[in-house]
Amino acid sequence: MVRLTRAQTRERTRTGVLAAARAEFAAHGYRDATIDAIADRAGLTRGAVYSNFAGKRALYLSVLAAGAEAASSGARVAEVRSPREALGAIARTWTGSGLAADVLDDEPARTAYAQLLALESLVLGLALERLGRPGRGVRAAATALTLLAGAHHLGAAAPGFPDPFDVVAACELLADLPPDHGWPPLYVEYVSPALPADDPWPAELPPAGGHGVVHVLGLRRLEAAEESARAATGSEVTIAIVTGDPEELQPLARLVLARLHGTLARAIPEPARPPLRLLLGHDADALVAAAGLTTAGDDTEAAVRIAGGRIVARATGRGAGHAASHAPAVGAPR
Structure with missing residues (x-):
């Protein structure tokens, strides 16, 4: 088994937290989603979530940003002349x-x-x-x-x-x-x-x-x-x-x-x-x-x-x- 570097482990954890947060926000919205629920979905402790993200707002904005970045790639420009x-x-x-x-x-x-x-x-x-x-x-x-x-x-x-x-x-x-x-x-x-x-x-x-x-x-x-x-x-x-x-x-x-x-x-x-x-x-x-x-x-x-x-x-x-x-x-x- 290949041992992951610390950076790779951190990135894998962040990816898992983001996926869990995306699901939690989709199910409950920003107001009712909680860090504890996101941690449970990710199979991590509350502390592990906070060690990667400052809080719920930072997680929410990171999820939205990732979605916006993915959506913009390969986007087709409208026919615009004026x-x-x-x-x-x-x-x-x-x-x-x-x-x-x-x-x-x-x-x-x-x-x-x-x-x-x-x-x-x-x-x-x-x-x-x-x-x-x-x-x-x-x-x-x-x-x-x-x-x-x-x-x-x-x-x-x-x-x-x-x-x-x-x-x-x-x-x-x-x-x-x-x-x-x-x-x-x-x-x-x-x-x-x-x-x-x-x-x-x-x-x-x-x-x-x-x-x-x-x-x-x-x-x-x-x-x-x-x-x-x-x-x-x-x-x-x-x-x-x-x-x-x-x-x-x-x-x-x-x-x-x-x-x-x-x-x-x-x-x-x-x-x-x-x-x-x-x-x-x-x-x-x-x-x-x-x-x-x-x-x-x-x-x-x-x-x-x-x-x-x-x-x-x-x-x-x-x-x-x-x-x-x-x-x-x-x-x-x-």
């Missing part, structure tokens, strides 16, 4: 993927979810713009997500209401929402320039070809992703999402990113998908280390400009993405 068609496709894809209110039952989780929704709205709004919507499309995308989330909660409280086809039609009408001119925010005019630097950047890490901007953002600062997304014209932008509470909040971020990936795969044609890379977990941690940050938490905001495989500029604090994106790309390989 912002109106994209909003309808987004609505059909997103329907039913909202979160129950009792899952986000504390301030850190609610704040993180609000920022994740802002990031989701940014990516979808940029896609609407690339499909021809005039002006800034973020407000139309955010309004669509608001409508869809509200319909999800109302549908749970009053099954059969509202009519999902009417909700999709209402989202399509948001293509005609007046252009949103709420960018840039006033404070970016007062952001200090990025500081020049000359440090190596690992060739195996994004951005591709060693040219672009890496924007490190904590879960409380994700709305700032728009700074680098809009300022780094013609450059690849990578957003490294970090948190000081990975056991509790990282599953939430993983779920939203999986949902966003699935929405893009099903509702947005490849040419309209924004050139914005979103990384989480170990992939994000590698970028944080390469950028030279010693700590990173939910309020982190930092950015580096990469050129010629080297860091040529650094910025930290509010407006870091804007500052780094406007720094000259003057590096050269050595």
Whole structure:
């Protein structure tokens, strides 16, 4: 018999716990499921479950994220040629993927979810713009997500209401929402320039070809992703999402990113998908280390400009993405 390594044993245990949790949540819902019942289904002790997951919410979000990731693989994109068609496709894809209110039952989780929704709205709004919507499309995308989330909660409280086809039609009408001119925010005019630097950047890490901007953002600062997304014209932008509470909040971020990936795969044609890379977990941690940050938490905001495989500029604090994106790309390989 082949002896499993400690990592393999842990992964097998986590897989068993997730399978048990999926069955328990399907049978009893989030509110009535218990860790004890999940442990019984998995044939483990309560302590063994807690040694792998922070609690019931982390387990629930991990189950949802795994399902969303599996569903997005091999997804077939809808026939979309306009912002109106994209909003309808987004609505059909997103329907039913909202979160129950009792899952986000504390301030850190609610704040993180609000920022994740802002990031989701940014990516979808940029896609609407690339499909021809005039002006800034973020407000139309955010309004669509608001409508869809509200319909999800109302549908749970009053099954059969509202009519999902009417909700999709209402989202399509948001293509005609007046252009949103709420960018840039006033404070970016007062952001200090990025500081020049000359440090190596690992060739195996994004951005591709060693040219672009890496924007490190904590879960409380994700709305700032728009700074680098809009300022780094013609450059690849990578957003490294970090948190000081990975056991509790990282599953939430993983779920939203999986949902966003699935929405893009099903509702947005490849040419309209924004050139914005979103990384989480170990992939994000590698970028944080390469950028030279010693700590990173939910309020982190930092950015580096990469050129010629080297860091040529650094910025930290509010407006870091804007500052780094406007720094000259003057590096050269050595």
